[in-house]
Amino acid sequence: MAILDIINVPDPLLKTVSDPVDEVDDQLRRFMDDMLETMYAAPGIGLAAIQVGVAKRVIVLDISAEDEENTPVYFVNPEITWESEEMSVFNEGCLSVPEHYADVERPASVKIKYLDYHGKAHEEKLDGLLATCVQHEIDHLDGIVFIDYLSRLKRMMIIKKVQKATKDSVVL
Numbered sequence: 618m619a620i621l622d623i624i625n626v627p628d629p630l631l632k633t634v635s636d637p638v639d640e641v642d643d644q645l646r647r648f649m650d651d652m653l654e655t656m657y658a659a660p661g662i663g664l665a666a667i668q669v670g671v672a673k674r675v676i677v678l679d680i681s682a683e684d685e686e687n688t689p690v691y692f693v694n695p696e697i698t699w700e701s702e703e704m705s706v707f708n709e710g711c712l713s714v715p716e717h718y719a720d721v722e723r724p725a726s727v728k729i730k731y732l733d734y735h736g737k738a739h740e741e742k743l744d745g746l747l748a749t750c751v752q753h754e755i756d757h758l759d760g761i762v763f764i765d766y767l768s769r770l771k772r773m774m775i776i777k778k779v780q781k782a783t784k785d786s787v788v789l
């Protein structure tokens with residue numbers, strides 16, 4: 618396994634609409650293993666392939682608590698097939714927008730269909746944090762980052778701070 622480089626805003630790659638995966642094969646599974654290792658190392662609870670520069674519709678997540686065993690989940694070609702009318706608000710962050718958080722309102726529950734790590738098709742209803750995480754990550758596959766939901770002023774301010782922090786840091 619390998620730790621991959623995570624790209625930050627305002628990298629234009631983050632605006633890419635990612636392509637569906639044709640087949641879940643060993644090569645893709647190796648890539649998903651690398652994505653998961655990258656996410657754990659960051660550390661984060663969700664990662665979309667485009668955040669490591671790969672425009673494929675693949676996300677990995679693990680929302681288990683720190684004192685629980687890891688429970689990674691993999692979603693290939695995830696599609697939202699239903700959204701609840703009820704909304705919920707979570708304070709979201711993103712590995713591509715380090716150190717910045719904002720409240721984002723999204724449907725509280727969604728149904729999604731996707732292929733798992735082995736290429737098997739599923740359709741499931743998700744609630745709570747998992748529903749929000751999956752929507753945040755599917756947004757990445759459509760070129761949307763959570764700061765796109767904020768005012769232009771707020772977004773520009775965050776991007777400038779991320780750029781400055783990246784410029785000032787020494788990565789060894």
Ligand code: NI
Pocket residue numbers: 710711712713753754757
């Ligand atoms: Ni994100």
